[in-house]
Amino acid sequence: MNVENTSKQSWWTRIAHPGQFVAWSRRLLVPLWIATAALFVLGLWLAFFASPEDYQMGDTVRIMYVHVPTAWLSQFVYGVMSVSAIGTLVWRHPMADVSMKAAAPLGATFTALALYTGALWGRPTWGTFWEWDGRMTSTLVLLLIYFGIVALWRAFDDQLRAARIVAVFTLVGAVNIPIIKFSVDWWATLHQPASVFRLDGPTMPGSILTPLFVMVFAFTALFLTLHLIGMHTEVRRRRVMSLERRLAQRGAA
Amino acid sequence: MMSAFTAILLRDLKLALRTGGDWLTLALFFVMVGIVVPFAIGPDRELLSRLAPGIVWIAAFLSVLLGLDRLFRADHEDGTLLLLRLSDLPLAGVVLAKLIAHWLLTALPLLAATPLLAVMLSMDPPAFLRAVVSLLVGTPGLVALGTVGAAVTVTIRRGGLIAPVLILPLAIPLLIFGVGAITTGPGPDQSGTALLLLAAISLIAVAVTPFAAALAITSAED
Amino acid sequence: MTLRQGFDPLILTATGLACRRGERVLAEGLEFTVPSGGILLLKGANGAGKTTLLMTLLGALRPASGRFAFEGVDTESAFIHFLGHRNAVKPHLTLAENLAFWASVNGGGGLSSPAALEAVGLGPVAGLDAGYLSAGQTRRLALARLLVTPRPVWLLDEPTAALDTQGEAMVAALIDAHLTAGGLAVAATHLPLPLRSARVGELRLDP
Numbered sequence: 001m002n003v004e005n006t007s008k009q010s011w012w013t014r015i016a017h018p019g020q021f022v023a024w025s026r027r028l029l030v031p032l033w034i035a036t037a038a039l040f041v042l043g044l045w046l047a048f049f050a051s052p053e054d055y056q057m058g059d060t061v062r063i064m065y066v067h068v069p070t071a072w073l074s075q076f077v078y079g080v081m082s083v084s085a086i087g088t089l090v091w092r093h094p095m096a097d098v099s100m101k102a103a104a105p106l107g108a109t110f111t112a113l114a115l116y117t118g119a120l121w122g123r124p125t126w127g128t129f130w131e132w133d134g135r136m137t138s139t140l141v142l143l144l145i146y147f148g149i150v151a152l153w154r155a156f157d158d159q160l161r162a163a164r165i166v167a168v169f170t171l172v173g174a175v176n177i178p179i180i181k182f183s184v185d186w187w188a189t190l191h192q193p194a195s196v197f198r199l200d201g202p203t204m205p206g207s208i209l210t211p212l213f214v215m216v217f218a219f220t221a222l223f224l225t226l227h228l229i230g231m232h233t234e235v236r237r238r239r240v241m242s243l244e245r246r247l248a249q250r251g252a253a
Numbered sequence: 254m255m256s257a258f259t260a261i262l263l264r265d266l267k268l269a270l271r272t273g274g275d276w277l278t279l280a281l282f283f284v285m286v287g288i289v290v291p292f293a294i295g296p297d298r299e300l301l302s303r304l305a306p307g308i309v310w311i312a313a314f315l316s317v318l319l320g321l322d323r324l325f326r327a328d329h330e331d332g333t334l335l336l337l338r339l340s341d342l343p344l345a346g347v348v349l350a351k352l353i354a355h356w357l358l359t360a361l362p363l364l365a366a367t368p369l370l371a372v373m374l375s376m377d378p379p380a381f382l383r384a385v386v387s388l389l390v391g392t393p394g395l396v397a398l399g400t401v402g403a404a405v406t407v408t409i410r411r412g413g414l415i416a417p418v419l420i421l422p423l424a425i426p427l428l429i430f431g432v433g434a435i436t437t438g439p440g441p442d443q444s445g446t447a448l449l450l451l452a453a454i455s456l457i458a459v460a461v462t463p464f465a466a467a468l469a470i471t472s473a474e475d
Numbered sequence: 476m477t478l479r480q481g482f483d484p485l486i487l488t489a490t491g492l493a494c495r496r497g498e499r500v501l502a503e504g505l506e507f508t509v510p511s512g513g514i515l516l517l518k519g520a521n522g523a524g525k526t527t528l529l530m531t532l533l534g535a536l537r538p539a540s541g542r543f544a545f546e547g548v549d550t551e552s553a554f555i556h557f558l559g560h561r562n563a564v565k566p567h568l569t570l571a572e573n574l575a576f577w578a579s580v581n582g583g584g585g586l587s588s589p590a591a592l593e594a595v596g597l598g599p600v601a602g603l604d605a606g607y608l609s610a611g612q613t614r615r616l617a618l619a620r621l622l623v624t625p626r627p628v629w630l631l632d633e634p635t636a637a638l639d640t641q642g643e644a645m646v647a648a649l650i651d652a653h654l655t656a657g658g659l660a661v662a663a664t665h666l667p668l669p670l671r672s673a674r675v676g677e678l679r680l681d682p
Contacts, residue, residue, distance in 0.1 A: 256579045256580075256582075257579060257580040257581075257582070259579075260576055260579035260580050261580065264565075264568070264576050267568070267572075268565060268567055268568065271567050271568075272567050330561070331561055331562065331563050331564065331565070332559050332560075332561025332562065332563040333563040333565075335535060335557070335559065335561075335563075336557060336559075336563050336577075337580065338534075338535065339533065339553055339555050339556070339557060339581075340553055340580050340581055340582075341552055341553045341581075341582065342580070471535075474530075474535045474536070
């Protein structure tokens with residue numbers, strides 16, 4: 001836990017050591033916040049003022065600029081968690097544990113946001129808040145998996161031992177997600193052959209695509225910033241816990 | 254190694270049959286879920302027979318999840334699981350043996366109880382047959398996913414509650430194709446395709462999950 | 476009762492070994508060697524890390540640092556017996572069934588089940604459900620598990636727990652026989668074991 005006396009270590013050790021990680025990555029926070037804010041200002045301006053209304057959906061199409069980035073993050077965060085899980089299982093990297101734990105509630109939040117904005121968008125477009133369409137349904141299942149992972153983290157007393165177990169479950173989930181997606185699509189087409197709404201990415205005009213991409217980057221930057229803060233908090237929480245335990249032991253001895 | 258495998262399988266069966274009750278209770282629970290549904294939605298025979306595939310699978314789903322906690326907990330708490338790691342049989346093999354025993358103890362009673370549900374939910378004979386085949390093919394996958402849930406939560410004192418919550422979303426494909434393999438309409442008949450997909454997913458689950466469960470169990474101690 | 480043939484010579488060496496449980500490092504800088512026919516007694520207060528060291532040696536925990544190795548034994552196949560504080564006895568199986576299970580899992584080759592039960596003084600109750608045993612008798616049954624399958628390394632965690640004086644003498648005799656056959660043992664114990672073997676080492680762990 002000493003930050004000093006480690007100047008000659010490799011970058012790998014510098015990342016692996018929780019105290020060192022906090023020390024050097026704290027400097028990244030301010031630039032990350034600035035980048036996030038700048039991207040959001042630009043993206044929101046483009047989304048509200050520089051992009052056209054949809055000829056069918058009108059202004060409600062602008063929900064897309066929040067919906068699509070959060071939907072992207074719902075999957076991206078799971079990807080981050082899976083990579084961290086491999087880091088935990090294969091290299092026993094302590095920061096991978098922390099990254100996995102910090103990402104789970106963020107992933108759940110972004111997934112919930114994607115569902116919420118999807119529902120808001122669905123009301124004027126489909127005439128109902130919830131439609132059992134393939135995309136929405138698999139996102140819902142993903143949210144349930146996130147909830148399961150958060151609940152699993154909370155169920156363990158010893159967070160160090162929890163990490164490897166949660167990592168196993170995260171990877172089982174990662175293998176399962178494509179299967180879930182496939183089966184839900186199959187199920188959705190079985191029950192309602194006519195596709196309700198489809199976002200045809202490449203055919204969208206640039207005036208929509210540009211703000212969309214900026215917003216995707218803005219939300220991703222927001223996630224990275226929050227993730228880093230979450231990791232710092234987790235490192236500190238662990239340090240407090242281990243100090244408390246050491247204190248209690250000294251009291252017992 | 255084979256003798257260790259069969260020894261674990263037979264011991265689990267012997268223990269379950271000797272302590273009695275549990276597997277019968279699960280079958281009873283399965284039937285009761287099916288019986289409760291008509292009270293909830295009314296005794297309309299046509300509606301019931303249309304919902305029957307879904308009801309049968311939900312009942313099976315719940316019964317299997319309910320029995321999950323027994324899978325590793327007793328062996329973990331009395332130290333047997335730790336000793337099994339010191340045998341020549343790889344831990345994944347131990348998990349597979351226990352998985353098969355658990356399937357025999359939970360899924361077979363369900364299958365035996367299915368005719369009862371079929372009559373009460375007014376399924377026609379072909380639908381009943383499809384239901385039996387669908388459960389036969391799908392429940393191994395369901396139990397296999399269950400072993401991961403049980404292995405992941407084995408060191409959590411009240412893990413019995415959290416394992417079903419973890420496993421339920423992962424088991425949705427099995428539910429979709431399981432029900433799909435029973436239902437024939439409306440629209441084109443997809444039950445054959447669904448059965449094949451169900452078999453594929455079930456096989457993958459049985460092949461992969463013992464390793465994941467074994468990894469979770471070794472990590473739980475470390 | 477020493478019907479089993481001898482083991483190939485082997486040696487356990489540890490250099491700079493440190494054990495951890497969770498994030499707590501419990502015992503550090505351990506150096507010891509245990510040769511064939513030798514036993515290492517682990518002493519120390521509760522919480523000093525005796526069980527953790529045993530768990531590390533059997534491979535369930537990773538050492539925090541340092542290393543240890545069993546040399547002269549085929550580490551590909553199982554060679555360790557562990558007697559933990561949990562007895563791994565199923566109350567709904569009879570004594571004979573409990574032993575037969577471990578014999579088929581671990582591969583037998585040692586004493587037969589009746590002979591092993593006889594050796595730990597449980598011969599007359601072989602057909603009884605293990606749930607009816609007292610704590611000390613359950614411990615004896617757990618010890619019998621070590622006799623049905625010969626393995627060169629015994630890791631014993633408080634082997635005499637719950638046993639009477641006569642039981643302690645029995646444990647000591649069983650260990651002596653194991654060492655004479657060329658096995659080695661590491662045992663955590665508070666009580667002095669009446670061992671006859673000459674090669675008794677002692678390791679004191681401090682919390």
